[in-house]
Structure formats: C-alpha cells, structure tokens
Amino acid sequence: xxxxxxxxxxxxTKLAAARxxxxxxxxxxxxxxxxxxxxxxxxWAALLSLVADVTGGEDPDRIGVGCGGPMRxxxxxxxxxxxxxxxxxxxxQRLRERHPGAIVRVHNDAIAMAVGxxxxxxxxxxxxxLGVVVSTGVGGGLVIGDxxxxxxxxxxxxxxxxxxxxxxxACACGGVGCVEAVARGPAVVAxxxxxxxxxxxxxxxxxxxxxxxxxxxxxxxxxxAHAGExxxxxxxxxxxxxxxxxxxxxxxxxxxxxLLFGPLQxxxxxxxxxxxxxxxxxxxxQLGRDAGLVGAAAFVLAADHYWPxxxx
Amino acid sequence: xxxxxxxxxxxxTKLAAARxxxxxxxxxxxxxxxxxxxxxxxxWAALLSLVADVTGGEDPDRIGVGCGGPMRxxxxxxxxxxxxxxxxxxxxQRLRERHPGAIVRVHNDAIAMAVGxxxxxxxxxxxxxLGVVVSTGVGGGLVIGDxxxxxxxxxxxxxxxxxxxxxxxACACGGVGCVEAVARGPAVVAxxxxxxxxxxxxxxxxxxxxxxxxxxxxxxxxxxAHAGExxxxxxxxxxxxxxxxxxxxxxxxxxxxxLLFGPLQxxxxxxxxxxxxxxxxxxxxQLGRDAGLVGAAAFVLAADHYWPxxxx
Numbered sequence: 001x002x003x004x005x006x007x008x009x010x011x012x013t014k015l016a017a018a019r020x021x022x023x024x025x026x027x028x029x030x031x032x033x034x035x036x037x038x039x040x041x042x043x044w045a046a047l048l049s050l051v052a053d054v055t056g057g058e059d060p061d062r063i064g065v066g067c068g069g070p071m072r073x074x075x076x077x078x079x080x081x082x083x084x085x086x087x088x089x090x091x092x093q094r095l096r097e098r099h100p101g102a103i104v105r106v107h108n109d110a111i112a113m114a115v116g117x118x119x120x121x122x123x124x125x126x127x128x129x130l131g132v133v134v135s136t137g138v139g140g141g142l143v144i145g146d147x148x149x150x151x152x153x154x155x156x157x158x159x160x161x162x163x164x165x166x167x168x169x170a171c172a173c174g175g176v177g178c179v180e181a182v183a184r185g186p187a188v189v190a191x192x193x194x195x196x197x198x199x200x201x202x203x204x205x206x207x208x209x210x211x212x213x214x215x216x217x218x219x220x221x222x223x224x225a226h227a228g229e230x231x232x233x234x235x236x237x238x239x240x241x242x243x244x245x246x247x248x249x250x251x252x253x254x255x256x257x258x259l260l261f262g263p264l265q266x267x268x269x270x271x272x273x274x275x276x277x278x279x280x281x282x283x284x285x286q287l288g289r290d291a292g293l294v295g296a297a298a299f300v301l302a303a304d305h306y307w308p309x310x311x312x
Numbered sequence: 313x314x315x316x317x318x319x320x321x322x323x324x325t326k327l328a329a330a331r332x333x334x335x336x337x338x339x340x341x342x343x344x345x346x347x348x349x350x351x352x353x354x355x356w357a358a359l360l361s362l363v364a365d366v367t368g369g370e371d372p373d374r375i376g377v378g379c380g381g382p383m384r385x386x387x388x389x390x391x392x393x394x395x396x397x398x399x400x401x402x403x404x405q406r407l408r409e410r411h412p413g414a415i416v417r418v419h420n421d422a423i424a425m426a427v428g429x430x431x432x433x434x435x436x437x438x439x440x441x442l443g444v445v446v447s448t449g450v451g452g453g454l455v456i457g458d459x460x461x462x463x464x465x466x467x468x469x470x471x472x473x474x475x476x477x478x479x480x481x482a483c484a485c486g487g488v489g490c491v492e493a494v495a496r497g498p499a500v501v502a503x504x505x506x507x508x509x510x511x512x513x514x515x516x517x518x519x520x521x522x523x524x525x526x527x528x529x530x531x532x533x534x535x536x537a538h539a540g541e542x543x544x545x546x547x548x549x550x551x552x553x554x555x556x557x558x559x560x561x562x563x564x565x566x567x568x569x570x571l572l573f574g575p576l577q578x579x580x581x582x583x584x585x586x587x588x589x590x591x592x593x594x595x596x597x598q599l600g601r602d603a604g605l606v607g608a609a610a611f612v613l614a615a616d617h618y619w620p621x622x623x624x
Contacts, residue, residue, distance in 0.1 A: 142553070145461070273473075
C-alpha cells in the first residue's frame with residue numbers, strides 16, 4: 001500500500017489534484033482551470049492529465065474525490081451544476097476502471113471541505129461540527145459524534161437551503177428565501193450593484209467588492225453585512241437543532257474577513273440565546289484552497305470517521 | 313433481569329409511569345397531574361407513589377426517564393422550565409439511590425418522544441428521522457443513521473428555536489422569531505384572541521380553538537394556518553440541512569389534524585424544493601401520550617440505538 005492517497009477536487013472553476021499523506025499533509029499539488037468544454041470525455045482527459053502531474057506515473061491505491069453536486073451517492077455518478085459537460089457522469093466507475101483494485105470514493109465537494117476542516121483544520125477536536133462554504137453557492141457538511149453525516153441520499157449538510165427570509169429572493173433550488181439566495185457571492189455583488197456600487201476597475205466580484213468595503217464604500221460594507229446577517233441567522237437555526245461545538249466558515253466570500261464575520265456573529269448572537277447555542281464557536285476555515293483535497297483524502301485515509309461502512 | 317423496564321415521563325402538566333416490555337409494548341400505565349408544589353421532595357414523593365402503582369412492589373432493574381428540560385445531561389440533574397420545584401434536582405442520582413444496581417437513564421422529554429416514535433411509532437424504518445412535539449413549547453429529537461443525536465451537551469433536537477420570522481415575536485429563549493414563539497399552543501391561542509376570537513364557552517385553549525376552526529371560524533382557521541406555516545418553514549430548513557427520511561409531528565396542537573398539517577405541508581412544499589428534500593415524508597406522530605414513555609424505555613431497552621456508549 002502506498003503511503004499516500006490521491007485526492008481530487010472537481011469544481012466549476014478549477015480542477016485540483018494532490019498526493020496526501022496519512023497525516024493529512026499535502027505532498028504534491030496541481031491545479032488548472034476547469035475546461036469550458038461540453039464534451040464529457042474531454043473534461044475526463046483533462047482530469048487524467050492533471051492526475052498524472054501529481055502521481056508521476058505511480059499507481060494510486062486509494063482515491064478520494066470531492067466534486068460539485070448534485071450526484072448519485074455513493075455511486076459517484078455526478079452532474080455538477082456548474083459543469084455542463086458532466087451529466088450523470090460515472091466518475092467513480094471511470095476512476096475504478098482506470099485504477100483496478102484501488103479504493104475510490106466520491107462525495108460532494110462541500111462535504112469534502114467540511115471533512116478536511118474537521119480532520120486537519122478549524123474543526124479539529126470538535127465532535128459536533130459544521131463546515132460552511134460561501135462561494136458561488138452556499139454549501140456545507142456536518143460531522144456529528146465525530147462521524148460525517150450523509151443523510152438518506154448523501155445530501156446532508158445542504159445548509160445553503162436553510163430559510164432566512166421567508167418572503168425573500170427566489171433561490172435557484174426553486175424555493176424562496178434560502179440563505180444561498182441571499183449570501184452567495186454573485187447575489188451579494190448584485191445586491192451592491194442594485195444599490196449603486198460599481199467596481200473601481202469595472203470587474204464586479206466578491207474580491208473587488210471587499211476592496212471597496214475596505215476603502216469605506218458604505219454600500220459595499222452593507223452588502224457584506226447583509227450577507228453576514230443571513231448566514232448568522234441560518235447558523236443560529238442549525239446550531240439550535242444540532243447542539244454543535246463549532247462552525248467553520250470558508251469559501252471566497254469568507255476572505256472578506258471581519259466585514260462578513262462581524263455582522264454574522266452579531267446576528268448569530270441575537271438569535272442563538274439558549275446556553276448551549278451560545279457556547280458554539282464560529283470561526284474562519286483554516287485550510288483555504290486545500291480543504292477540499294484534504295477532505296477528499298480523508299474519505300480513504302480516515303474512513304472510520306468520514307466514510308460510512310457499507311457505502312463502497 | 314426483569315422482562316420489563318420502568319419508564320417515567322415528567323412533564324409540567326402530568327407525571328406518568330409505565331412498565332414497558334422489551335418489544336416496546338406498554339404493560340401497565342399510571343399518570344397523575346404534576347403537583348403544583350414548590351417543594352422538591354414533595355414532588356419526588358408524588359413521583360415515587362406513582363412508580364409504586366406500576367411496579368407493584370417489584371424492583372425495576374432498568375429505568376428510563378423523559379423529563380422536561382433544561383437538564384445537565386447525561387448527569388440527569390433537571391431544572392424543568394415548567395416545574396419550579398425542581399432546580400438542578402438530581403433525578404438520576406435519586407433514582408439510583410432508590411434502586412441500587414439498576415441502570416438509570418434520564419433525557420429530555422422531547423427526545424424521549426422522538427425516540428419512542430422512531431422505535432415503535434411513525435418513525436419506524438426511517439434511518440434519518442425528526443420527531444417534533446408542538447405543545448406548550450415546540451421541541452424535538454433527532455435520529456441520524458439509526459442513532460439518536462445528542463450533540464455536545466445533550467441538547468440536539470431543539471428545533472423549536474429554528475428561526476422562521478427573523479423580525480418576528482420575541483421568544484422565551486431570549487431570541488427572536490423562533491418557531492416556538494410563533495407556533496407553541498399558547499402563542500397560537502393568543503394570536504387568535506388578538507384577532508377577535510373568543511372561545512364559545514370561555515375556555516381559551518388549543519382544544520377549543522380547534523373546535524372553533526372546525527366550526528368554520530375564520531380567525532381560528534387562520535391561527536392554525538399561521539402556526540402550520542411556521543412549522544413547515546422550520547422543517548424545510550432542518551430537512552435541507554440533514555437529508556431526512558421522515559418527520560413526525562405530535563403534541564397537543566397536532567391533534568388539530570389537517571387544520572395544522574395542511575398549511576404545514578404547503579409551506580414545506582414551497583420551501584423544500586431540492587429533490588432530496590421533497591422526498592422527505594411529514595406525518596402525524598402515532599403513539600400519542602405513550603410516545604414519551606416508550607422512548608424513555610428505549611433508553612434502557614434499545615440502548616444500542618438510543619443511548620450513547622459511555623454516557624452512563
């Protein structure tokens with residue numbers, strides 16, 4: 001058996017792969033933008049080429065994958081919302097065919113992120129933990145009693161669809177007022193633009209919005225506050241239901257730091273009043289872009305906590 | 313070892329005790345109103361007398377208790393909100409002293425209800441299940457992967473404090489807009505009274521409000537709809553976060569039946585749009601007043617699912 005696992009992170013923006021050691025350390029890492037193709041095999045070929053960059057021709061015997069959802073789980077047939085090339089693409093099966101005898105496990109990328117943070121990041125030592133990603137969407141993963149929660153169909157952790165504004169904006173899911181509809185990066189940027197913010201250099205994004213906010217632009221500041229409040233409210237609901245030790249918040253929008261976390265914590269404190277809820281810590285994620293890779297590796301390297309028996 | 317366990321249910325309105333068989337069947341049952349005393353030992357004596365009615369002098373070797381919260385868990389020092397006589401009362405320790413050698417387990421009464429419904433009621437066969445009680449308060453208990461969820465401090469399942477009206481009514485917990493503040497029985501009755509409903513015979517309660525609603529009183533109908541919508545919204549949030557198979561709703565207010573469940577399901581359907589959420593069944597609880605006793609018995613009779621190793 002190798003002393004490393006192959007970890008793969010498939011997202012709408014980038015593909016990443018790494019060799020990860022048994023202790024969760026990332027040894028070799030490679031990434032590239034996700035090809036804009038609609039051809040399933042072209043994307044598959046791009047992924048294989050990236051994998052070859054980190055394996056250097058050695059044959060992996062354990063492969064963990066985080067991939068954008070939705071997917072059929074644990075089958076690993078993936079239909080990532082932001083990757084039109086793959087619809088019901090048999091990613092797990094393809095990897096097994098490519099690496100006969102290897103253990104291959106595929107799960108939602110937000111769950112991989114949460115697992116990575118629990119195993120080696122901000123969630124270490126928290127038996128009851130939620131990892132949240134605030135990016136193009138709002139996703140998450142749950143660890144309860146030191147075990148990842150999968151739910152009936154592998155979809156536990158979809159905290160982006162906790163309702164925070166019952167009569168609020170329509171969500172891509174078809175619902176109304178989900179925290180994702182309010183606080184996902186593009187919604188936050190659009191909220192600011194509708195109120196008169198325009199990016200200094202013409203590039204409207206979470207990054208430029210944060211720059212404007214740091215420069216004191218009141219609309220930009222208010223946009224992060226609006227998003228933070230929505231997230232804080234959602235977390236108060238989830239923490240009440242689950243009695244968690246800690247929540248880690250990561251993803252692109254979390255890079256805004258206190259601009260987001262200040263209003264987030266204030267909203268959480270306003271709504272989470274029971275003693276046990278007040279005791280829950282809300283902290284920034286620690287592993288940054290590596291969280292998904294580390295978590296993907298945990299599916300095969302620390303399966304007793306992060307992969308349910310019988311789901312192979 | 314006896315072929316039965318002693319089950320005890322301590323609530324603000326009534327005390328109940330039963331002998332429960334290994335298969336969850338209730339053999340002998342007794343109940344009485346909770347004494348209005350503020351003397352801890354007087355209440356304890358009343359409970360002992362009730363227990364004697366069902367044990368008939370036989371010594372129980374397994375005792376499961378559901379009790380109103382909050383409590384220190386698993387210590388079983390209880391401070392039930394609606395029972396001022398007991399503040400940090402060492403219920404578990406007292407029962408152990410009274411029955412040396414017996415296994416004694418005490419947990420939140422809403423968790424006992426949920427466990428009862430999972431073991432022998434509406435949640436049978438649902439690996440990922442939420443039981444909700446809508447009564448004087450709104451409480452609940454969670455089963456995930458066929459195991460009860462306790463959380464960091466034994467407080468998991470407090471779904472009454474999921475936020476459904478961010479700028480809504482103040483909640484007894486100190487928060488704002490919790491589903492409990494909107495949908496607990498007394499709040500529903502008060503909502504109707506503020507809008508002109510008065511009970512035909514002068515007794516304003518959930519029961520008489522339901523009678524008025526069945527008689528077509530539009531304010532009474534709207535009051536149940538308002539509560540049902542709040543509960544449906546809260547359930548949409550919890551189901552999104554946890555990917556549950558089923559939710560059972562019980563408690564006094566649930567006796568209103570379709571008056572509550574119709575609007576509840578409609579609100580759930582409006583907000584729970586992801587495929588996996590739509591697949592979650594919402595059903596009435598089945599065990600009625602026995603749910604808490606059956607669940608309390610499950611803590612000692614089916615501990616592999618309902619009591620965590622190491623929490624004795």
